[in-house]
Amino acid sequence: xxxxxxxxxxxxxxxxxxxxxxxxxxxxxxxxxxxxxxxxxxxxxxxxxxxxxxxxxxxxxxxxxxxxxxxxxxxxxxxxxxxxxxxxxxxxxxxxxxxxxxxxxxxxxxxxxxxxxxxxxxxxxxxxxxxxxxxxxxxxxxxxxxxxxxxxxxxxxxxxxxxxxxxxxxxxxxxxxxxxxxxxxxxxxxxxxxxxxxxxxxxxxxxxxxxxxxxxxx
Numbered sequence: 525x526x527x528x529x530x531x532x533x534x535x536x537x538x539x540x541x542x543x544x545x546x547x548x549x550x551x552x553x554x555x556x557x558x559x560x561x562x563x564x565x566x567x568x569x570x571x572x573x574x575x576x577x578x579x580x581x582x583x584x585x586x587x588x589x590x591x592x593x594x595x596x597x598x599x600x601x602x603x604x605x606x607x608x609x610x611x612x613x614x615x616x617x618x619x620x621x622x623x624x625x626x627x628x629x630x631x632x633x634x635x636x637x638x639x640x641x642x643x644x645x646x647x648x649x650x651x652x653x654x655x656x657x658x659x660x661x662x663x664x665x666x667x668x669x670x671x672x673x674x675x676x677x678x679x680x681x682x683x684x685x686x687x688x689x690x691x692x693x694x695x696x697x698x699x700x701x702x703x704x705x706x707x708x709x710x711x712x713x714x715x716x717x718x719x720x721x722x723x724x725x726x727x728x729x730x731x732x733x734x735x736x737x738x739x740x741x742x
Contacts, residue, residue, distance in 0.1 A: 528554050529588055530575075530672075530702065536583035537570055544570050547584075550721065550730035554588070557695075557703040558732055559717030561710070567726040568706045572596065572674045575704065592702070595670035599677045601661035603649045609636070609660045610645035616668040635663060639693055640686050654681040662690055666697040673698060675705040679712060691715055 535548040544567040552558050562568055573579040575589065576596045595616075603612045613632060636645055639659045649657060658681050665673060678694070679687045694703070695716065707713050713720050714735060721732040 527588075530554065530592075531587040532571075532575075532584070533587070534584040535571075535574070535581050535586070537567070537574065537579075537581050545725075545727045547728055548726050548730070549728065550732065552702065552704060553719055553732075554702045555700050556718040557698065557705060557716055558719045558721060559705045559707055559713035559735075561707060561713055561720065561722045562726055563724065564708075566723070569599065569676055571726060572676050572704065572706065575672075576674050589672070592671040593669065594672045594674065595665040595668040596674040597658075597661050597665045597676060597678045599680060601657040603657060603660060603664075605650040606648065608646050608648055609641065609652065609656075612649055612660055613664045613667060616664045632663075632667075635667075635693070639663065639689050655683065655686060658682060659686065659690060662694065666694065671701060673701055673703045675703060677706055677708070679707070679709075687712075 530552040532548060532550050532552070536546050537544040538546075548571070560568055560571075570579065574581050575586065576594050578596075604615070607615075610629070610632060614628070633645055636642060639662070641656060641659055641663075644652065644656060649660065652660065658678070662675075662678055665675070675694070679690060682690060691712075705713075705716055707716075717735045719732040720735045721730050723730050
């Protein structure tokens with residue numbers, strides 16, 4: 525197994541008689557952004573959940589994940605409704621920031637401003653719009669000090685302006701991290717991905733191709 529890749533070999537997953545994939549094989553380059561594009565129902569979210577350790581595959585092997593800290597952004601933000609936006613984000617970093625709370629909060633406010641969330645830090649998540657909640661979820665995941673980020677439609681519900689801000693934030697914070705980003709949007713994939721995988725279904729050997737159009741500033 526190569527040290528610079530995450531190797532997914534002959535992965536199998538089914539729910540009862542419904543087969544999601546029976547022989548999924550692909551490689552993810554470490555330290556790079558790979559964008560995965562496939563139709564709805566192809567198993568993209570299931571693959572992300574398996575890689576995140578939230579579900580078990582029925583067969584096959586995954587190599588290169590053992591020492592990686594993982595973080596995931598879901599299609600529907602998984603946030604504590606009763607807590608404020610800032611409190612939700614800080615849940616991910618509270619332990620390692622013990623004794624540095626003031627500095628951490630100032631930095632958090634700056635990052636919220638960067639994503640157009642200025643003034644929302646003390647607002648309950650239940651009061652935020654869908655797009656705001658999505659950006660809170662992205663901030664929380666990106667601040668977790670993870671090595672491997674799994675992003676499931678992270679720009680869902682965002683207008684063009686906030687999408688651009690969020691893309692640039694992920695590129696800046698995700699530098700040298702391994703990122704697998706699921707999207708239905710080719711423009712998003714070309715803007716974000718170092719590598720792009722486009723397929724009609726998640727099965728067999730999936731080829732990833734180097735993206736010649738990627739940039740660090742969108």
